[in-house]
Amino acid sequence: MTSLLALALFSVCEAASYRTIGSSGCAAQMVFVPPYTDTVVFLDNYHRNFGGPGVDLKTGAHSKDPFMQDNGLWAFGVEYEWRTNDLRKLTPKSNTFCAAGAFAPDGTLLNVAGAELYSGDAKTTNLEDGRQTVRRYEPGPCDIDGCKMDFEVNTNELQSRRWYPTSITLTNGDVLVVGGSDVGLLVTNEASINNPTYELIKADGSQAPPQKNLTILEFGAEDNQNADMSFNLYPILQLLPNADKADHVFTLAGNRANVYNYATDEIVKELPNIPGGPRTFPGSAAAVLLPLKAPENEPTILVCGGSSADIPNPKALGDCYRIKPNDQNAVWIRDDWLPNGGQTMIEPVLLPDGTIVMMNGAHRGSAGGYQAEDPALQALIYDPNAPKGQRFIKSATSEIPRMYHSVAILLPTGEVLVAGSNPDVFYNPVGNVSLANPKWPEFQNNGHKSYLHQQQEPDTAYPTEYRVEIYAPPYMDKVGSRPIITAFPVSVKYGEQFKMAAEGAREDVVVRLSYSGFHTHGVDMGARMVQLEAVLSTDGDYIIDVTAPADASVMPPGVYMLWVIEKGIPSEAVWVKLEA
Template sequence: MDSLLSHWLLFVFTITITIATKFTHAQLPGTWELLVENAGIASMHTAVTRFNTVVLLDRTNIGPSRKMLPRGHCRFDRFDAILKRDCYAHSVVLDLKTNQIRPLMILTDTWCSSGQFLPDGSLLQTGGDLDGLKKIRKFEPCEANGFCDWVELKDVELVNGRWYGTNQILPDGSVIIVGGRATNTVEYYPPRKGAVMFPFLADVEDNQMDNLYPYVHLLPNGHLFIFANNKAVLYDHEINKILKDYPPLDGGPRNYPSAGSSAMLALQGDYSTAVIVVCGGAQYGAFIERSTDTPAHGSCGRIEATAPNPVWEMEDMPFGRIMGDMVMLPTGEVLIINGAQAGTQGFELASNPCLYPLLYRPDQPVGLRFMTLTPGTVPRMYHSTANLLPDGRVLVAGSNPHYLYKFKAEYPTELRIEAFSPEYLSADRANLRPVIEGIPETVRYGEVFEVSVSVTLPIVGVVEVNLGSAPFATHSFSQGQRLVKLVVKDAVPDGTGRYKVGCTAPPNGMVAPPAYYMAFAVNQGVPSVARWLQLVA
C-alpha cells in the first residue's frame, strides 16, 4: 500500500510539475519561428548586410555540405583530406525577404577566422586554418537577386597567420586584427608596416590557451579595451602602448576555449562613458580534461572601462552558460542566447544545452537585471551564432559540435535557421511600433538631421533614434558590435499624422566608426524596422 501510495504521489508530482512548467513557458516573453529548414551549411560565422541579406560561412574542409555549388563550379585542393574536388557550398547568402538560400564560392579554409564590415559596406574576412591562414577575402554585398560572391585578394595577405583572431573597425575606417593561435601580435587592413608585437596576449596565455578570440571593444575615447583569459588592458593602437591594466575578473578564464561572451553597452549622452559586460564561461580545466559534464558558471562582470579607477561589479545569471551569444538589441538591452550549461568549447566537449534566452536590462539594479525568456527547442552548441536583424528579430543559426557534418548524434549538425522575436515585437505592442517614413541615406559626423516617423497611437515621451552596427558573429563574440543612441529632440507633429524627430549624428569615428548602420526609431521600448544609414566623415 505504501508503495502504491508512493507511486501515486510521484505520478501526481510529475504531472503537476509538467503542467506548471508548460504554464510557466507560456507566460515567458518572446517567440520563436523557423525560417529555413535546410540552409545547406552550419553557419560558424554570420553577418547581416545592408541589402537585408545574411552571409553564412563555415569551414571549407568539412567534407560534403548539403548545398551544391552551381553546375561547373568546384574547388580543387590536393591537400584537402576529404574532398580534392569539392563541388559543395561552404558559404551561402540568405534573402531575408523570401528566406531563400543562394550558394557562394569560398576558396580557402575559413575555419575559426575573423571579419568586419568596412566603411563601404563590404565584408572583410581574414585568416582561418591551413591554406586560409594568411588569406584576406572580401564580399561586396548586392541585392538579393544579384550574383555577388567571395573574392580572395591576390595582391595582399596577412603578415602573420590568424586562426582565432578578432577584428575591430577603427575611427578612421581601417581594421585592426588582434591575436590568433600562437600569434601574439596585431596588424591592420589596409596593411601598414608589418605586424606589431602585443605581449599582453602572451602574458595571459595558459596551457589551455584562453587568449583566443580576444574581446576587443573600441571605446569612445579612441582606445581599445582588450580582454583575454581573465584580464583586460586599455590599449592605444596609434602608439602601440598599454595605457592601463584593469583589475582581473573573478570567476576564471572567459575566452576561447572557456567560452564566455562580451558586449559593450549602448553609448549615449555625451558619449564619455563606456561600460563592458563579460558573462559566463567554462570551469578552468574542463578543456584540458575533455570534460563534457563540468558545470559552466553563470557569473557576469560589469566594468566602466572609461572610469579613472574602474572595478568589476559582479552578478549571476539564472543559468550557468558557455558559448552564449550576446546581442545588442535596438533598445539598449542585451539578449543572451545559445550555448550549453556544461563542458567547454571544442568538438563534442559540451552537454546540457541552455535553451533559455535571457534579457539583460542594464538600467536595472543588481539582482533584477536578468529576465528569463521563452526557451527554444533546437540545441545551439559549438559553432552557433546570433545576429540582430533590421526588423528587430534575432537570427539564430549554426551548431556543429562535430569535426565533420554528423546528423545522427545526440546534438547533430544543425542546418536550420530560426528567428527569435523579443517581447517588444508582441502583438499587444503593435500600436506602439513606429515606422520610419523618412531618413537621410548618408549622414556626416555632428550633422543635425530629421527623421520622420509615424505610429498608430499618439507618441508619449521621447522617441529614440539608435544606430546599431552589423557585426561579424562567431564563437560567442560579435566582432565590431555597437549601439549608439543619438541625441534627439522631442517628436513634433508635422500636421500630416507623422512626427519629426530632430537628431544629431555622432561627433566622430571614435563614438561610431564610419560604416553602414541600422537606424531604429524606438517608441516606449518598441523599435521600428530599421533603415540603413551610412555614417561618413
C-alpha cells in the same frame, strides 16, 4: 504585490517566441548581415554538406542531396534571404574555418584568416589555405533579380597565419586583426603556435605597417596548461569612446585585460584581471559593450558566463561582471547571476530597445569539439538599466540545441536570426562523440593528448544542424503599434544635426544606431549600439531632430541600422552611412 509582479513577468516571457523558417545551406559557424540587403551570409569550415533544400525543418533530418558549388566543391559559404528563405551558394575561395570579420567604411565585409586544408573525404582541389587570406564581400543594394556579389580576395594578404583571431574597425576605418594561432584544428593554444601579434588592414588599400607584438597575448611553454593565459583565442575587443577620439580598445585575453591604443602601439591603461578565470576561447564568455547613450557615451563592458580553468573538465560559469574601463580606478563589479545557472558559448545580441538577449551554448563544459553538454535552450533578456538583482528575465525556449559553432544576429526587422551547431567541427549527421572518438574523453590537441577532456556524454547526440530559427523578442508581440520610418538621410557626418520622420512616433521617442557586427563562437566582433540625442521636432507631426554620433570613437565610420523606438517598441531599421 509579489504575485502580480510574477504574473507580469510571466506575460513578458510568453510574448517572445522561436519559429523555424528554413535551412542554412551550410553549417552556420559564422554570420553577418550585408548592409542594404535582406540577407545574411553564413560561413563554415570546408567539409561535406547536406544542408540545402530538402532539410526536414521539423526533425532536422538532413537533405539527401549534396549541396555543392558549381565547381565541384562542397558549399561552405551561403547567402540566406531571410524574408523568402532562399539560398545562394557563395565561393569563399579559401578555407574560412574559424575566421574573423569586420566592416570597411563603405559596408564591405572583410573576412580575414581561416585554416589550413583538411581533405578527409571532401574534395579540396581549387581551394586555398585560408590562414592569411583577406576576403571582401561588398554590400548591397541588390537589383530586382536578387544579389549577385560574392567573395573576392585581397591582393595584400595578412602578414602572418592566423586561426581564431579577432577583428574590429578602428576610428579611421582601418581594420584591426589581433591574435590567433599559427595552426588550426585544436582547442587550446600553445606557446609554440601562438601568434601574439596584431596587424592592420588599411582602409585605403595601402600597404600596412609591420605587425607588432602584443604582450597581453604572450605566454611561454611553461604556461601551456595555465588556462588564464593559454585560453587566449578569439580575444575580446571593444573600441571605447574617449575624449582623445583615439583608437582606445578594451582588450581581454584569458583573464587579463587592458585598454590598448593600437594606432600608437601602447598601453593606455592596465585593468585588473577579471575574477573567476579566463573568458576567451575555449573559456568563451559573452562579452558586450553595453548600449551607449549620447552625449556622455560612457562605456561599460559586460562579461557573462563562460568556462572555468578547472582541468581537465572546465565548469560552465554563471557569474556576470561589469567594468567601466575609462574610470580612473576601473574595477570589475559583480552583476546579476545568470538565472539558469552556468552557461558557456553564450551568443549575446544587442536589441534596439536597449536590452541584450543571451542565447545558445551549454550549461556544462567549454567551447570546442564535443567539449560541452546540457544545451541552453532558453533565451535570457538582460536589461542594463534595471535595478541590480532584477536585470535578467527568462524568455522563450527553443527545441533546437545550439551548441559549439552556433550563431545569432540582429536583423533589420528587430528579430534575431539563430542558426548553426556542429560540435563535431566536420560534417556529422549523428553527432555522437563515442562514434567520432573511440578514445573519449581524451582527444588530440596539436598532435598530442590534450589536458582537457571532452564532456559531451557518450549517449547524447548533437548532429550538424542546418535549421534556421527566428527569435522574436517581446516587443514583436506589439508589431501593430510599431513606428514606421518614412524619411531619413542616406548618410550623415559626425556631430551633424539631421531630421527624420517616423509615423507613429508621438511620445517617449528614442533613436538608436547599431552595428550587428560579425558573429562567430559567441564573439560579436564590432557589434555596438548608441542612443542618439533626439527630440520631437516642432516642424510637423512625426518629425524628429537627431544629432549624429560625436566622433568615430563612439561609432567608427560605416553603414549602420537606424531605429526609432516609441515606448519601447522599435521600428524596422533603415540603413544609414556614418562618415567623417
